Amino acid sequence: MKTAKSSTAATTNHERERRARAALAAALFCAFALYIAWHASHESNSRPVDELPMSTARGDDTSTPIADADKPELIKRGAYLARIGDCVACHTADPGRPFAGGLPISTPLGKIYTPNITPDPDTGIGQWSDTDFIRALHEGIGKGGERLYPAFPYVEFTRMTEQDMLAIRAYLNTIAPVHYTPPANELRFPFNQRWLMILWNLFNFNEGRFVPDPKQSAEFNRGAYLVEGLAHCEECHTPRNFMQGLKTTERFSGATQAGWQAYNITPDRTSGIGNWSDDALIAYLSTGIAAGHASAAGPMADVVQHSTQYLTHEDLRSIVAYLRALPPVSGGVTRPRDAWGKPAVNDITALRGTTITTVSGLQLFVANCASCHHWTGEGVGGSAPGAYPSLIHNSVAGAPRPDNLAMVILHGVRRQTKDSDVLMPAFGDALSNEQVAAISNYVTTQFGDLQATLTAGEVAALRAQPQ
Numbered sequence: 001m002k003t004a005k006s007s008t009a010a011t012t013n014h015e016r017e018r019r020a021r022a023a024l025a026a027a028l029f030c031a032f033a034l035y036i037a038w039h040a041s042h043e044s045n046s047r048p049v050d051e052l053p054m055s056t057a058r059g060d061d062t063s064t065p066i067a068d069a070d071k072p073e074l075i076k077r078g079a080y081l082a083r084i085g086d087c088v089a090c091h092t093a094d095p096g097r098p099f100a101g102g103l104p105i106s107t108p109l110g111k112i113y114t115p116n117i118t119p120d121p122d123t124g125i126g127q128w129s130d131t132d133f134i135r136a137l138h139e140g141i142g143k144g145g146e147r148l149y150p151a152f153p154y155v156e157f158t159r160m161t162e163q164d165m166l167a168i169r170a171y172l173n174t175i176a177p178v179h180y181t182p183p184a185n186e187l188r189f190p191f192n193q194r195w196l197m198i199l200w201n202l203f204n205f206n207e208g209r210f211v212p213d214p215k216q217s218a219e220f221n222r223g224a225y226l227v228e229g230l231a232h233c234e235e236c237h238t239p240r241n242f243m244q245g246l247k248t249t250e251r252f253s254g255a256t257q258a259g260w261q262a263y264n265i266t267p268d269r270t271s272g273i274g275n276w277s278d279d280a281l282i283a284y285l286s287t288g289i290a291a292g293h294a295s296a297a298g299p300m301a302d303v304v305q306h307s308t309q310y311l312t313h314e315d316l317r318s319i320v321a322y323l324r325a326l327p328p329v330s331g332g333v334t335r336p337r338d339a340w341g342k343p344a345v346n347d348i349t350a351l352r353g354t355t356i357t358t359v360s361g362l363q364l365f366v367a368n369c370a371s372c373h374h375w376t377g378e379g380v381g382g383s384a385p386g387a388y389p390s391l392i393h394n395s396v397a398g399a400p401r402p403d404n405l406a407m408v409i410l411h412g413v414r415r416q417t418k419d420s421d422v423l424m425p426a427f428g429d430a431l432s433n434e435q436v437a438a439i440s441n442y443v444t445t446q447f448g449d450l451q452a453t454l455t456a457g458e459v460a461a462l463r464a465q466p467q
C-alpha cells in the first residue's frame, strides 16, 4: 500500500532507503551475533516434522496414505503441486535444463543462485532423503544443516503438509538428472554468513503447518492453504520490513519486486481488486487477461505462464474466495487503477504539419505504440484472441505510480499460455530514458492516472533493476 500510495516518490529515494535498511539490518545482525551463536549451539536438532493430522492441515480431504500402486497418481499430483509452487520458474536458468538451477535472484543483500534440484546425486538433490527435503521446505535448513536464505520461499512453504511435499519429491525424482553446479552466491558480508538466518528467522519466520479456520468454508480454507503456502503470492504482493521480512500487518497490500509493482490485491474497492468480478480474477490467473481491468506483464506474466494457468477451476475458485475475504487495505487513492482513461480524440490531427522540436510523447507514441494500441489507445482487434489490448481501463496505465508502465515499455511483455503466445516488443534498446519518460507521461495523461508522472532519472533507476 505504501508503494502504491506515494505517487511520485523518486526511485532514487528508494535506493537510498534500501541501502539504509541493509546497513541497519547488518548492524542488528552483528549486535545479536553472540547471543545467537550461543542459542545455536544449545538448540536441539530434533523437531517434530509435522504437527498436524494431514486431513486437518490440507484444507481438503482427498489425502490418503501412499501405497505403491498409487505411485503414478502421487507423481501426477506432485507435478501439479510443483506447478502451484512454481518451482521451475526459480530453479531453471536454461530452459534446456529444467530444475537444474543457476538462476540469479537479485536481493538487496546481493545475488543468490538457485540450486540444482534435479535427482543428480553429485550436483542435485539425488542423495537427499525425504526427511532432508521436508526439512528444507518446512524449516529452511539444507542437507548439511546450513540455513537457507529466504529468497527460497520457505516462509510460505512451511505451511504445506508433509504429504504434499512428498508428492512433489516423488515428481522431482522423475525429472532427468542434470549434472550442473550453479555459480556461487555473490553476497556481501555479513549476509554471506548463513547462520545469521537464525536471527532473521527469529523475527520473520513462523515455522508451522497451515491450520484451517473451522468458521470458514472448505473452499476458503483450500484457498488460504494455497495462497499463504505453496503459491507464495505474498513474496511479491506483501510489503517488507527493514529486515526484508514480510510485514504481517499489511498483507497483500502491494510491494515492489525487481522494479515492478505487485499491486494491492486486497478487496479494497479503490486501492485493491474489490471491483473485479470472480470471473475476471479467474480469467486473469488462468490466461493473464482480465478485460477492462488488467493484463499480466513482468513477474506476474511468469507466474501465470508457469503456475496459475495450470490450476484447476476448483483451486482457482478457492483462491478467489480467499482473496475476497482478506481485510481490505486502503492505499489512499480515490479511483481504482482500472477505471481511468478515455479514447484520444484530437491529438493525431494536431500532429499534421507541425514541426516537433522537443521530445514529444504524442509523437513517440504514434511512432512506436499506435500500430498496436491504436492512436486512440483503444487497441486493435477488439476482444478477439491475439488482439492488441486497450490502454483504457488498464491497471498499468491507471496505477498511481507509473513504474510498471515504464517497465513494460523497457522490457515488453512475454507470456506463453496454453491458448496464446502474447508478445509486446521491448523498447529498452531503442528508446532513451527521456523518451520512455515522455511516452509514459503521454500515456498516463491520456489513458491513465493524470497525477502519475515519471522523470528520465526515474526511468534510469528502473532500467538499472536486474531482471
Ligand code: HEC
Pocket: 081, 082, 085, 086, 087, 088, 089, 090, 091, 105, 112, 113, 114, 115, 116, 117, 125, 133, 136, 142, 143, 147, 148, 149, 150, 151, 152, 153, 168
Ligand atoms: C522464488 C524463488 C523460488 C521458488 C519459487 C522455489 N525455490 Fe527452491 N530455492 C530458491 C533459492 C534461492 C534457494 C537457495 C537458497 C539458499 O541458497 O540458501 C532454493 C533452495 C531450494 C532447496 C535446497 C537445495 C539445496 O541444495 O540446498 C530445495 C530442496 C528447493 N529449493 C526446492 C524447491 C521446491 C520443491 C520448490 C517448489 C515447491 C521451490 N524450491 C520453489 C528459490 C526458489
Ligand code: HEC
Pocket: 227, 231, 232, 233, 234, 235, 236, 237, 257, 260, 261, 262, 263, 264, 265, 273, 281, 284, 293, 294, 295, 296, 297, 298, 299, 300, 301, 303, 308, 319, 337, 395, 396, 404
Ligand atoms: C514474482 C512476483 C509475484 C508473485 C509470486 C505473484 N504476483 Fe501477482 N503480480 C505481480 C506483479 C509484478 C503484478 C503487476 C503485473 C503487471 O503490471 O502487469 C501482479 C499483478 C497481480 C494481479 C492484478 C492486479 C492489477 O490490478 O493489475 C493479481 C490479481 C495478482 N497479481 C494476483 C496474484 C496471486 C493470486 C498470486 C499467487 C497465486 C500472485 N499474484 C503472485 C507479481 C507477483
Ligand code: HEC
Pocket: 288, 289, 294, 295, 296, 297, 365, 368, 369, 370, 371, 372, 373, 387, 388, 389, 391, 394, 395, 396, 397, 405, 408, 409, 413, 422, 423, 424, 425, 427, 439, 443
Ligand atoms: C507489436 C505490437 C505492440 C507494440 C508496438 C506496443 N505494444 Fe504494448 N502491448 C502489446 C501486447 C501484445 C500487450 C500484452 C497484452 C496482454 O497482456 O495480453 C501489450 C501490453 C501493453 C500494456 C499493458 C501492460 C499490462 O501489464 O497491463 C501497456 C501499458 C502497453 N502495452 C503500452 C505500450 C506502449 C507505451 C507502447 C509503445 C512504446 C507499446 N505498448 C507498443 C503489443 C504492442
